[in-house]
Amino acid sequence: MIHSLFLVNASGDIFLEKHWKSVVSRSVCDYFFEAQERATEPENVPPVIPTPHHYLISVLRHRIYFVAVIQSEVPPLFVIEFLHRVVDTFQDYFGVCTEAAIKDNVVVVYELLEEMLDNGFPLATESNILKELIKPPTILRTMVNTITGSTNVGEQLPTGQLSVVPWRRTGVKYTNNEAYFDVVEEIDAIIDKSGSTITAEIQGVIDACVKLTGMPDLTLSFMNPRLLDDVSFHPCVRFKRWEAERILSFIPPDGNFRLLSYHVSSQNLVAIPVYVKHNITFREGSSQGRFDLTLGPKQTMGKAVESVLVSSQLPRGVLNANLNPSQGTYTFDPVTKLLSWDVGKINPQKLPSLKGTMSLQAGASKPDENPTINIQFKIQQMAISGLKVNRLDMYGEKYKPFKGIKYMTKAGKSVLQRMHIVNCK
């Protein structure tokens, strides 16, 4: 399936290559570079590029293109999903997945890639199995290895590979048995210029960090499982139980994993916890425009809205902006026309605002595009959908684990408010 993999950085250099079948010349990437040049933005490179003899399927993560070379028919999502899994694994191993990190750990990367695919077909992608095969590098282990000459390659067959629970290794032991669950909800919304919501949806995940001895069998139940409209599970979750009782029953993998992703039905009205009021006007005959932006909290159940960041791509005609924030700091990049305002925490008593003037290029016509404002925020200790975990039970082991559940709400990739620029005569 996957013939070869090339890692290409933002400047178009191939800095790693790996072949699983016979070697494919790196000149095949020229087709990719062509497409890269044609694309105006890095993310506009088509994920699938046909070439005379091969197909290139690529993903862009952390400003690195992972380009897989395919020779024959294969479901494109298969490759894309796999490449993302590779990136996730690197991130898991090295903390970050940057060009530097990959170059520093090139041997581990190579060993990982070798284990993840056999003849182009995924072999071991479960992080638990991989970690048994190849131990993640830590400073301590690197030091020990250099001194003793020992290796970071596991000597045993990962037990998970053979068991019915391939995601969990056997013989896990902890002195402190703990299980933490983070319920994180992200809001994505489009808000029209007058502030009313056009579409809004909540996408949530439950990330778990489970450090429990032995083979615990957990069940997690919700107070209000009906909220969940659409779910996707880690393979460990027993689907039948969910179908029948709306209970998450699973033998957890060891360590960090994503237990569940869910979507909250868009039928339920989603209240965006923040509102933006804006007023941008340009007057005829003047190259100056007025800019006025005010933020305020909305229905946050008493929780503070934190880490607020507002950014907007201003029209191309805007030359510069001279603004005055009531709190936080703002930047305006005259080249990309990107305005971003780091607000911080919203104080409901004193609403943050950003006011000032914008200057247009002399003689340029008034902008008629309508930019959008992208709002980022975080609210701790609250799941905006109202989802609540009822209880977590453990079977199969005797000890009492420590359990913790944390809720958080934040803005997804896009809480977008459309702006309206008023051009006065």
Next chain:
Amino acid sequence: MSASSAFNDEKGGSSSVGEPEYGHDPASGGIFSSDYKRHDDLKEMLDSNKDSLKLEAMKRIVAMIARGKNASDLFPAVVKNVACKNIEVKKLVYVYLVRYAEEQQDLALLSISTFQRGLKDPNQLIRASALRVLSSIRVTIIVPIMMLAIKEAASDMSPYVRKTAAHAIPKLYSLDPEQKDQLIEVIEKLLADKTTLVAGSVVMAFEEVCPERIDLIHKNYRKLCNLLIDVEEWGQVVIINMLTRYARTQFLNPNINESLLEEGGGGEKTFYGSDEDEDEDEEEKEKKAEVAAMAKRKPYVMDPDHRLLLRNTKPLLQSRNAAVVMAVAQLYFHLAPKAEVGVIAKALVRLLRSHSEVQYVVLQNVATMTIKRRGMFEPYLKSFYIRSTDPTQIKVLKLEVLTNLANETNISTILREFQTYIKSMDKDFVAATIQAIGRCATNIGEVRDTCLNGLVQLLSNRDELVVAESVVVIKKLLQMQPEKHSDIIKHMAKLTDNIQVPMARASILWLIGEYCEHVPKIAPDVLRKMAKSFTNEEDIVKLQIINLAAKLYLTNSKQTKLLTQYVLNLAKYDQNYDIRDRARFIRQLIVPTEKSGALSKYAKKLFLALKPAPVLESPFKDRDHFQLGSLSHLLNAKAGGYQELPDWPEAAPDPSVRNVEVKESVPEWTKCSSREKRKEKKVEKPFYSDSEGESGPTESADSESDSASGSESGSGSEESGSGSESEESEEGSESEEEEEEEEEKDKKKKKKELKKPVPETESEQSSEEEDRKIKRKSKQRKSDSESESDEDEESESESSQSESEDSESEIEVKKKKKTAEMKPPSKPVKKETKKEKKEMSLLDLDDFEPAPSPQVTPVNTFLSNSLVTDLEGLSLSDSVLSPATIAPSSVLKNYELLHRITGEGLSVEYCFSRQPFSPDANMVAVQMQFTNSATSDTKNLHMEDVKLQSGMRVKEFPEIELLSAGETAMAVMGIDFCDSTQAANFQLCTHTRKFFVSIQPPVGELMRPIFLTENEFKKEQEKLLQNLGQLMGMNEITEKLTLDAKCRNEHAIVQRVTTAANLSRVPCGSDKECSPPVPPPDHPVYRFAGRTVTSSSLVLVTVATKEEGAAQLTVNCEKMVIGTMLVKDILLALTQ
């Protein structure tokens, strides 16, 4: 390949000069120039004794490979370390070897022996990794070695090694396609593997090596479907895609009767729509609908295997892996009935929140789907709204989907949304939006004017690109109804002064030319202006100017003659030969000269012909002939190795090719040929039903096997069975022999057991008969198991059965064989005992009653334990004594009520136990066996919503509160069928689900046996015949028949008749004494008597044999319908 890689190495090497170095320690530093030197020290390090040095060297070499640098000259030094003890060094050597072996084949051979040794290692990890590397070395010489290794590994104990073998198959195939046939053999073998670990890999190998050998899948189809959910995610994708293709060749198109069903099938669609969450119900409903429709026409009936596939893939829509979700989605799109495809929409919409590459692929597929199945995505319209943060390629695809989804009801929202898009800063996207508006306008007539007005407003936009795009779209729209829109054309004519985009100018000119009659005043003026600027225009515009001139010349030559001449002259000397050609051609055509031919007469027709309006179509139209989710679909071109998705077959191929097990629904022991195979599949259900078929008709026998907690114990395991029933744990430990001795205890126990399923049936004052009955039953059961297991010490055989599945199955097989051979003779033998006669007389008391009481005891087999061994001998000797009564024999037919697949693990079988139903004598007892083969418990099993024909009544079985996974339970219900064969329909409910089921009785079960003497029989018969003249109607039916060759002796006939109908044999004088082992020569007559359950009408059956197997069958019954049906049934039983 090697040439290109050489080039690649060079390139890699040279380009690396400018690259920054990765490591900064002096050892790994240094640049290409010092390569040779460095390689020397690498060689030294590799040759040293220290593992740490070797490791260091190997790490640097791997880093070189990773950067694409050539490290091939180190091959000899590296390959020496293939047997290194250090596991990391070894692994890195493998990496190196796999990379360079192809280039250095001779040297690579040095390593082979190490791997061969590894293949024999006791550690499975080492075996697997040896095979993995061995098969990855692309050296043609070792093909035979690889072949051998793969074959060996394919039958390895460890599934992990077998998986590796499956992975090795495509490797070998790509190295040497000659090996195909041998590899197919290995694939076939591995396909039969039942571990989830292997399944994905072997299907992958199948797809690469022999995707055309669809026949290999037949036997494994159901297994693959059932394993699917436990296979690792990548394997799931491959299997689902393969099964999609498979299903397309094997099943019928579920949408074939779409139109028919919609009008006739009682609005299928609405009920699908109404309970989408209960799709299991749908199936049942569907089945019901099908049954209903059956009478009218031949309906489409979905193959259960087809249904199995759909059901087992559906949960995978919840997978976290986008590829799996997509695979299921395409499977549903290509295979599911139209009404069920909708379930995939939600999952696909979910994928839209994933990475942009995933979105890209999903949107492409959604775009294709929306053309065929728009309704499916309509509820998710807003999910396709475009965000300014989306990459352009995603925006354009979303736009495509939105356009496809637009219809009369939602167009206003969509257009409002489009309006905001036009103000976007992404100009490519704006252009795409304008085109989308155009398409909406052509597709939806109601908004055409609105769109057109909107687009005209855009003509005053400051951005030229927007204006140009609008012009092009307006041109297309105007072609649809030009006469109404001369204003717009005028407006556009004015634009020629400002718009510079050639395509737009050309479009405007074409419009004016085409509709010059609508704008007679403006058109010549535009031409004038254009003539002025002709030389500065782009080619495409020039061509349109010539066109405009020609058209005006033809319509309005007075005003434009000179202008046209001028333009044509300019064109004549143009640099572009196309334009020169065009000018020459048009001049000839429109300007009449003496030389011009006949064509000029038709110039007007040529130029001013009515042109059809362009159809604005989605580029995704008809893309669905490619399998969705495939690379080919994405590229809209066939990719290498793409397997065409076959069309549905006209008629379904034989579905029995997929049978690896005996069909559960037909548990006849004669069919149990492939017993072992079935065993492998761990299907508990059929096991039960089969053993039941043999073990006798008693309730208790059944309830025992069910309580044996799924240990698949057959008829013999009653001990352990009852043992698990809590109250009687002490008794549970008893052996069967003990039980025989202590009949009293036994009786008690049986009674209790009986109580369980039917608590109300047995009150405290249950009569002696009750006890007697039970006693008989237990004996009879005993006898069955004895005679069948063919063991002297039955307890022994039983214990062995319950101990191990394997030995059990063996015995089972043995039993089967034995019984198959001996059954016919053995059955009647049981009955010929002296003791029996004694009991018989007891029985007679009841049976002589003219009107049968509720207590009428079914005529079962009676057998004393002490006779067991005698019977053995007798059965073997095949000597047949005439029994006074022939019991309905132990072969009670089991019917399927709910298939385990339909019931999601819950399966229900029922049989007519031929026991009196004590709460109500007019009811037929139906004994049901519930088996829960699912992994979760089933609770609160009960029935609901009974739908009956008028007059019919049902006594429901008591609710079963809990049926744990793997367990079986038994219950008895009573149905008063009113002496008709109408089905009783009801819902079987669990705590989560409801299943629609129905029970339809064979006519033979609607009666109960009565005892008559021969004389009485004849008397009754006469009475009935005398009624002929009265209003009773015809009540004798006579049929001539030829007996089946195997059915010419007495006991066979008697057995077959009593199996077909619940009747008792009328002892007749001639038979009474003794009958010889061969069928008697004097053509005996067999008589059977019974009464219908509800109305107690007499049923008399006479079979008179004649020469050569000829016979005459006579049925006398007041109920004509029953008589007729009974004749048919008995006829069938005797002739087959």
